[in-house]
Amino acid sequence: xxxxxxxxxxxxxxxxxxxxxxxxxxxxxxxxxxxxxxxxxxxxxxxxxxxxxxxxxxxxxxxxxxxxxxxxxxxxxxxxxxxxxxxxxxxxxxxxxxxxxxxxxxxxxxxxxxxxxxxxxxxxxxxxxxxxxxxxxxxxxxxxxxxxxxxxxxxxxxxxxxxxxxxxxxxxxxxxxxxxxxxxxxxxxxxxxxxxxxxxxxxxxxxxxxxxxxxxxxxxxxxxxxxxxxxxxxxxxxxxxxxxxxxxxxxxxxxxxxxx
Amino acid sequence: xxxxxxxxxxxxxxxxxxxxxxxxxxxxxxxxxxxxxxxxxxxxxxxxxxxxxxxxxxxxxxxxxxxxxxxxxxxxxxxxxxxxxxxxxxxxxxxxxxxxxxxxxxxxxxxxxxxxxxxxxxxxxxxxxxxxxxxxxxxxxxxxxxxxxxxxxxxxxxxxxxxxxxxxxxxxxxxxxxxxxxxxxxxxxxxxxxxxxxxxxxxxxxxxxxxxxxxxxxxxxxxxxxxxxxxxxxxxxxxxxxxxxxxxxxxxxxxxxxxxxxxxxxxxxxxxxxxxxxxxxxxxxxxxxxxxxxxxxxxxxxxxxxxxxxxxxxxxxxxxxxxxxxxxxxxxxxxxxxxxxxxxxxxxxxxxxxxxxxxxxxxxxxxxxxxxxxxxxxxxxxxxxxxxxxxxxx
Numbered sequence: 323x324x325x326x327x328x329x330x331x332x333x334x335x336x337x338x339x340x341x342x343x344x345x346x347x348x349x350x351x352x353x354x355x356x357x358x359x360x361x362x363x364x365x366x367x368x369x370x371x372x373x374x375x376x377x378x379x380x381x382x383x384x385x386x387x388x389x390x391x392x393x394x395x396x397x398x399x400x401x402x403x404x405x406x407x408x409x410x411x412x413x414x415x416x417x418x419x420x421x422x423x424x425x426x427x428x429x430x431x432x433x434x435x436x437x438x439x440x441x442x443x444x445x446x447x448x449x450x451x452x453x454x455x456x457x458x459x460x461x462x463x464x465x466x467x468x469x470x471x472x473x474x475x476x477x478x479x480x481x482x483x484x485x486x487x488x489x490x491x492x493x494x495x496x497x498x499x500x501x502x503x504x505x506x507x508x509x510x511x512x513x514x515x516x517x518x519x520x521x522x523x524x525x526x527x528x529x530x531x532x533x534x535x536x537x538x539x540x541x542x543x544x545x546x547x548x549x550x551x552x553x554x555x556x557x558x559x560x561x562x563x564x565x566x567x568x569x570x571x572x573x574x575x576x577x578x579x580x581x582x
Numbered sequence: 583x584x585x586x587x588x589x590x591x592x593x594x595x596x597x598x599x600x601x602x603x604x605x606x607x608x609x610x611x612x613x614x615x616x617x618x619x620x621x622x623x624x625x626x627x628x629x630x631x632x633x634x635x636x637x638x639x640x641x642x643x644x645x646x647x648x649x650x651x652x653x654x655x656x657x658x659x660x661x662x663x664x665x666x667x668x669x670x671x672x673x674x675x676x677x678x679x680x681x682x683x684x685x686x687x688x689x690x691x692x693x694x695x696x697x698x699x700x701x702x703x704x705x706x707x708x709x710x711x712x713x714x715x716x717x718x719x720x721x722x723x724x725x726x727x728x729x730x731x732x733x734x735x736x737x738x739x740x741x742x743x744x745x746x747x748x749x750x751x752x753x754x755x756x757x758x759x760x761x762x763x764x765x766x767x768x769x770x771x772x773x774x775x776x777x778x779x780x781x782x783x784x785x786x787x788x789x790x791x792x793x794x795x796x797x798x799x800x801x802x803x804x805x806x807x808x809x810x811x812x813x814x815x816x817x818x819x820x821x822x823x824x825x826x827x828x829x830x831x832x833x834x835x836x837x838x839x840x841x842x843x844x845x846x847x848x849x850x851x852x853x854x855x856x857x858x859x860x861x862x863x864x865x866x867x868x869x870x871x872x873x874x875x876x877x878x879x880x881x882x883x884x885x886x887x888x889x890x891x892x893x894x895x896x897x898x899x900x901x902x903x904x905x906x907x908x909x910x911x912x913x914x915x916x917x918x919x920x921x922x923x924x925x926x927x928x929x930x931x932x933x934x935x936x937x938x939x940x941x942x943x944x945x946x947x948x949x950x951x952x953x954x955x956x957x958x959x960x961x962x963x964x965x966x967x968x969x970x971x972x973x974x975x976x
Contacts, residue, residue, distance in 0.1 A: 424872030496759035
């Protein structure tokens with residue numbers, strides 16, 4: 323069992339996302355251990371990209387801020403290596419394929435292993451193109467996370483059968499961002515996954531409130547929250563560590579209250 | 583070889599949410615491309631609505647003046663809406679109708695593709711929304727108003743560099759949000775499979791006609807075909823029938839902006855490296871970390887950091903050659919063609935004219951060059967005046 327899968331054992335996992343280097347890497351280095359202390363069970367670190375096609379405006383702007391602050395893939399790797407000294411929480415990269423491809427796939431994954439990255443989420447790498455990274459990820463012991471979407475239908479079992487780490491269930495059509503309501507039948511998506519695999523399912527896209535986190539946690543093994551956290555980073559800048567920690571504690575409470 | 587690949591290039595690098603939409607599209611296209619009713623209807627539209635076949639014009643004065651190869655201009659500028667874009671758009675809009683879609687969305691750079699899409703949408707009663715970089719809405723204000731006249735809603739895109747690549751990002755985001763009733767009319771031979779194939783097939787009418795027309799007037803094939811390349815749809819359209827004819831040189835002209843040795847250019851083959859972006863593997867202008875470069879060209883239609891995957895393959899195999907042409911060279915060619923032949927070309931097409939002016943004198947008098955004049959220059963008159971420092975009081 324990978325470190326990622328273990329994070330789901332005996333509990334509903336809360337997965338928190340931030341963009342690496344937003345507003346700067348020093349803040350990222352302080353923020354991630356604090357998020358783990360506040361209860362985040364896994365942490366996704368976005369590698370900032372010039373053209374994040376699957377993101378809504380909140381994360382687009384975070385990527386822009388991070389790139390403007392001078393964050394590069396190499397600097398982010400160095401920061402992660404230092405973060406790894408301070409926390410054992412499973413860490414994942416969320417990145418578009420191009421930064422990995424141009425860095426050199428093998429070189430990228432070997433640095434992931436050196437720095438203590440456990441998994442990687444690549445939103446522009448669907449099942450059909452998975453071979454681009456699956457072999458090299460496996461070779462370096464990095465879990466390549468699979469995504470399923472409200473439009474996946476028959477593709478769910480195909481994708482789930484080969485999934486590693488956990489399965490990222492996209493709750494809604496469209497791009498990342500806070501939503502007042504999630505209308506997709508995510509419960510049914512999770513059911514379809516469970517028919518073919520024991521790999522845990524986490525639901526993401528649009529989740530912002532403790533109530534939403536609670537109701538999604540009832541349906542799945544974990545919830546993923548991105549834009550709502552990134553919004554706090556945008557608002558508080560370098561002083562975001564405490565407000566983000568407080569937010570995570572509240573979200574965890576919301577999940578625990580519903581699950582009990 | 584995997585589906586939708588040109589060598590190693592192409593593919594379907596898109597979010598899972600969109601996979602259903604592109605698979606549906608592929609299925610529909612595979613069916614309708616062999617459907618005689620569909621082909622008849624499209625043929626009729628091209629002939630009776632778009633005005634095809636477009637002329638293959640012998641540019642006698644230019645030939646005499648430059649000395650060397652005989653020059654022919656493929657007059658895509660004479661098509662309805664003023665460019666080659668209508669060929670692809672009529673095909674895709676018809677396909678969207680057959681698929682039961684009621685709404686189309688599209689990106690646009692110079693506005694030519696947006697105008698063509700808005701036109702087809704008006705004709706076929708489809709709702710239409712166009713995404714255009716804010717900077718381009720300013721450079722091409724007239725085209726924005728044309729689209730609105732045609733009933734389309736135009737969204738100025740304010741993310742990133744506010745040009746064509748950002749317009750593509752935003753249209754993809756919109757499509758991810760709403761696929762059930764919406765078709766994305768992609769404007770070039772780029773994006774995820776099956777778009778590069780669909781757009782190439784619809785544009786290949788250009789080279790089919792060139793071949794027939796030239797065989798009729800000259801009794802032989804051209805020695806060179808020259809076209810400008812942004813994403814590369816007019817170029818692939820002009821090349822396609824000749825790819826299997828090794829005596830025909832295929833030359834794509836990239837936008838070198840202020841020069842390939844400056845950061846202000848959009849010459850993907852000259853300066854780019856292989857990467858994955860906008861759903862495809864191909865060449866892109868990018869930095870060492872895979873961040874897409876903010877490219878530049880005087881021509882909004884060539885101001886794009888990538889190139890279609892089939893061009894990437896044609897370049898790698900040496901079947902086609904790609905040459906950089908600067909803003910200055912394009913502007914000179916724009917003026918030259920206007921004065922010499924009385925034809926004002928789109929500033930995009932002027933890039934192809936510029937290279938022709940260099941190449942023609944080096945060739946023999948019995949050799950033939952066909953230049954794809956992909957669009958007309960009315961839309962660029964104000965920008966050219968600005969470039970030359972002339973103030974227009976409209």
